[in-house]
Amino acid sequence: MTSREDEALAQAAVTALTGQLALAPKPGLPDPRDLAARRTRMDHSALLWSANALAPGLAAMAAAARRTGEPTPPLRMELGAIGRGTEHSVALAGGGHRGALWVLGLLVAAAALDPRAGTKDVAASAKHIAAHPDRRAPRRPSRGSSISAKYGAAGARGEARAGFPHVQRALDALAAARSAGADENEARLDALLTVMSTLQDTELLHTAGPIGLRHVQAGARGVLDTGGTATEAGREALHAFDAGLHALEWSPRGSAGLLAGALFLDSSPAAVGSRSGTSISARLRAA
Template sequence: MTGSHEDEELARTAVTALTEQLALTSKPGLPDPSHPDHHTLRWSAKALAPGLAAIAAAARRTGEPTPALRAELGAIARGTEHSVCLAGGGHRGALWTLGLLVAAAAMTPADVLPTAKRLAALPDRGAPRRPSRGSTMSAKYGAQGARGEARAGFPHIRRALPLLTESPASRRDALLTIMSTLRDTELLYTAGPHGLHHVQARAADILSTGGTDTLAGARALSALNTDLHERGWTPRGSATLLTGALFVSALTSQRRGHDPA
């Protein structure tokens, strides 16, 4: 494939990971196909594709993480965020995570997470100075937030990857694994530290039953889902990292498929 075709394929794989995460059912506190905004979220996810392809092309052309590349990727991402807003909005966290992972995959397909870590460590000189919700919660509570997660090499994606298969139960268990330890800044914003600890403990309890493919786990998952929706608590950061894990898992499967027997 030519570079442009490879870049478009990386973008398609990333968007597919996001739409598969959106389509997953019984995600505690998170929108699934029964949510009234599901169609809009799927539609706006597709608006990420041109920007992600441009990110891949810039990274492939540069070949290694540099301050200039980091600045270029930031500018592309901000333009993409505007396009996504016009298509219905959402996915800001997914754009940050998938943008880094797509760029890393374009440069070093077999070493995505370490390369993404190096890229995330570089400053984005053009980034707006205004604080985000996530950065405010990080400063207030000492949580890593999305940037800290990336600069640490996405440890929660690493933790989720061994669990992932095509089965919905494996993907729900991967999500709960992330939820059980992630200091999700969205949850800190809506629920505070006590609410975050409540969610982490409930997610860990479900996993301790044997996961969501057991009768006890499925019942506990349903109860947690009801609880979070009633409280209005959304572990959005965990959902974003599940999307990243699905993307990296898909890349690994593609490489295995291309390997000679």
């Protein structure tokens, strides 16, 4: 049985995911401009609908972590089982978000282990959970694991087992952009581009190969090097980058899931409290 706190964590994760979906323009990724799925082949409204189908599974993951109390092998196996059931529910609701479910599921579970933990401590706990093998997982290689083996990319599992370094990079970029006077949409786009600039995205490697990956990384760095999306030059570079990726039909989906993870941690009681002085207990009561 889930508690109010578990459901609040799940809803915060869904809000982070829908917040990521609302950003525009996102280079090569679904955003509100894609209502007819002409460019990304994934209807944006369907993605929003299916994002909400994650909530019960994420709440169950939080409950499992709270009940277990430690990042143990049994918890890892339980999270895997819940995740596979949630993937099935999301597929019935329209599909998508598999990468985001992996990121958010681990972070939600880690946050449930200690509601008082800061963002770095939550990422460290997620790392400990991910370090354990899921012995009940199907014994067939996923596309992501196959691509990771072929190109030597860390992939989603490697990112988690390293403590989500790109989530931390996104959090740092958010803080830097806000401090520089960027509005929230600009700060989040800069965070997304920061992830894109260095992530070895296995989805992108699958569709575009190493040349495509380097192209995306260079394009993201180019926007940031012009001053980011808060500047006129940066906005022009962003639109050109976006148009180019849509024309090539290259989609850096891995970056989107990691940005959602960063937005979830950014909305955590500890993170919000450090910015606004709001206490953790007050945030949990208001959730």
